[in-house]
Amino acid sequence: MTGSTQNIYHRKLSAPKGFSMQRMLVLLAISLALGLIVFLLWKMLRNPLETGLHVIRLEQIDSAAKADIELNQQILRARLALESGARELELARERFDVTQNSLRSGQAGLGGLNADIDEALAHYGEQASEKLSLLNEYSARLARLAQYFSVMRVAGISVLNVPEVNSSERLRKNIMAMLQGATAYSIQSAPDNAYLLDELYAEVSAATEQLASDAARGALGHLLETVTLLRQSRDDLQKLISQFDQIATGPSLQTLQYTYENHFQGLQNTASRYRQTLAVYAVALLLAFGLIAVRLRSSFSALDSANNELQDTNSNLEQIVDKRTQALSRALDDLKMQQGQLIQSEKMASLGQMVAGVAHEINTPLGYASSNVEIIRESMQGMGQEVDAESLEEFDVLLADVEYGLNQISELVMSLKDFSRVDRSQSQLFDLNAGIDTALKICNSQLKDGINVDRNFADLPEISCAPSQLNQVFLNLINNAAQAMDGRGLIQITTRQVGENVEVAIRDNGSGMDQDTQAHIFEPFFTTKAVGKGTGLGLSIVFRIIEDHGGTITVESELGMGTEFVVRLPIKNLAKVADVTPADDVVLLGE
Template identity: 85%
Template sequence: MNFMANPKKTPAIDGRSRGFTLQRMLVILAVSLALSLIVFLLWKMLRNPLETGLHVIRLEQIDSAAKADVELNQQILRARLALESGARDLELARDRFDIAQSALSSGQAGLSGLNDEMDDALQAYRLQASDKLSLLNDYSARLARLAQHFSVMRVAGISVLNAPVVNESESLRKRVMMLLQEATAYSLQSSPENADLINRLGGEVSEAAEQLDNDAARGALRHLLETVDLLRSSRDELQSLIAQFDSIETGIALQSLQAAYEKHFQGLQDTARRYRQTLAVYAVALLLAFGLIAVRLRSSFSALDSANNELQDTNSNLEEIVNKRTQALSKALDDLKMQQGQLIQSEKMASLGQMVAGVAHEINTPLGYASSNVEIIRESIQEMGQEVDAESIEEFDVLLADVEYGLNQISELVLSLKDFSRVDRSQSQLFDLNAGIDTALKICNNQLKDGVNVERNYAELPEISCAPSQLNQVFLNLINNAAQAMDGHGLIQITTRQVGENVEVAIRDSGSGMDADTRAHIFEPFFTTKAVGKGTGLGLSIVFRIIEDHGGTIEVESELGKGTEFVVRLPVKSVVKVADVSPANDVVLLGE
């Protein structure tokens, strides 16, 4: 166990620490905000090249859609001029227009979702384009029928012109050829003059056909007139669809879409310009701030230089001050050691005071019967005079043996006291723990009284390297504490054993025990559970220090009402740490 004081921080130190922490947090926050603003402005500026690239692509898409629209309008007009190849070119133009108008609202460069105005313009254009594509499907179908009727008319005309009856009538042949020419011209470009002329020529051909006697020729002429009427009808339907195409203003819708997009892009450019201006102003502000910081730093460095010069001037004085302070601290340390020795000596004197009565009792008992026996011998010798028989001599021997036994007890007790209290703390010797425990038991025999039983469970132990008197103090203290905890009645069990490279001494009592709070503080200096004036609270603290100096440990297990057990564990070979060998440190520890 290790008990160390944890000095509390003063309010001033705590205040400075909190102030420094708050200042550091504010600096970190300010730097983070500055960096975040720079990153944000740079990101807004770096987005501009991307928007510029997309702008070029979007303008190209709008231009492609406009060209596809113009090409489609041209192919719608050209398709009726080239009935055989016009349909194919019209389909190609239709596909290009469909792809171009779809590209405006799809992909990363699409115009969809940029803003509400753009979405409205794009939706209007897509509706116009959808109507145009739907009408174009009907137009293609009618154009195919016109081409078919034109082909049938041409075949019918050739058949009529090759008929012998028609070749015999020069006027009829001339009218049929004029009818074919006007019908062909009408299919390409209808006009009121063509229509009136076709009607007149058709009437003349019909009258001439009725005058023919050849039924085949008459039927061929009638078939030709029917194909001409079908051709005119298909051409009129196609012309009405062309008028509907003119009403679909995809070009105007596309121009509105382009204007809305250019307005949107101009807004982006204005925003980017504002961000660039903001970044420029912010950069200037940062430069000014850095300039102010540089000025402050220069001023601080100047102050530091001045302080450094002052420190150099006072350096010699500092050495003198340090020497004086060192001497003062050394003197204070010596005073502290002396006071510690005096305090320990006070503990020793208090403990020895408690032992005096018991030791005196133990010495007086054998001295009493030794003195009595000596008196009896003296009286017997005086009464007998010169007559001393063998029986008397035998009685004298017994009495003298008792005297010798009592004097041996006195000698043994005095020797134990001498061994226990000798000044040998600085000497590391081989020591028998079992013998040391027996010595402690003899010293505190009076403390144990008649109601305390001691049970010894000794194992064969190797002699350990230690300071014997210090360990005697440990055992005496623990045994006396056990006797005091039982209030003069109970059992003390002392067990020794060897565990690996260590030896253990367990001292268990059947006393009142301790609670958890008491166990946590028993090794602290000046902690005691006794009343004021009954104990100093240094006993177990010094026990702990002695065992720690021997490289050992001490553990305690206790429970209220169930007794206490101290287990001392010591290495067989240890280096004893002894700071002082003065008599003041040679302490007999009695009582916690």
């Protein structure tokens, strides 16, 4: 170790205690400054929240005031409409109950803000409870009045139908006038109405004694009794109405509103003081930062002089950097290995799906081939030694069906073998139309039952490429289109030659993608599927394969309208196609 380096280490070790204390003081000062800023900002940010709650609370108070006015109106209207007034009164009562409860509960409730508001809210609650309690008795007496009114009408009709009463013109007119007076008194119990009703009641009552029939006297007596009960019930109801006037829910609600508005104004004043404090504090911090900047400038000058001494320690630092670089290199290798394992896992899962599709397609022709062979066997056993020409013709037909089914199996297997193309992973001449047909045969199990394929193939020249890799691209895009349509729709595949390039357009009318999804679909590990349904590697590998072939791939999509992928490849591929291993030729499905 050189003498300069020893001096540096000596200075570092000679005063660690003072340096640590200074650093702690600096950290403490910074923490206090940041804490004060956070506190002031929190106090300021509460103001918009309080403003929003303030609007809601004023709306609740206004709703409570309107509900109180409506309830008072319905109390007066209920006695004017005995049949329908009770229902409207009950609705007004429910609205009043809901609004006065909303003032006490919920995030926008007034309870718990301060003692004055709680006292005003409690006083209003007592008034509201007293009003609701009195309203119960009022509703009961109103129902009783409506009942007496209905009984009076029935009794009046019964009396007027009595022949002896109906034959007396004066008595009939007095009874009808008494019924009208009782109805008017039920609506408005004025002194004039009461005086007129008393006169009519006395005349009808005096006429009762002059009736000869017991039935007529009994009916008229029942009517007079009903009128008396109706009048008493109306007088009791009027007393309750006067009690309602003594319950001051309106002034109590105004007092509550005034108390709350004073509370909110105090919050606004407090927030204004905090804003002023924050402005002053910001100016003070700027001045402090200016002083710190001057101090740092002098410190940097001292560090520049010390930097010459620290240059002798560069060799040690370079060793540390080399060690860190080696560690990062190992970590990068591990990451690449894990990525390869993810890709391999996805390929194995896709291989299982592909094999299942192939097995499904093979079972269909094998089924009727086996059935036809069984029929031939049974027919041969029943014919014995003689075979006529018609039977021989039937055997020919059956054997032709068997041969057709076996040819289908052979064609499918050859398509699968032609699709993987392990022996042709390097650049060769390739017919894109044939490759697309091969991909359609491989994924036929996913395309039937509702998915139609429209082929618009142009005459294309053979291009120089890695056939297995392009087969992987087409199968991936076709399967993505099928999955986007959820088992029903149309896939349009169009090929064309554009100058020195060929294009393959694969369009579906499925669910489509938004702009944000289109911007990320070619990124590794990006997927819109649920966890465990896809790794997000399929389209990224498709993009890599097209790029390795010197081509481009673009996408156009709209939510609900479908998606179109356009692959453009050069006819004479000048780009170097990446070598792949047989494992890389396995198709990635469902990305």
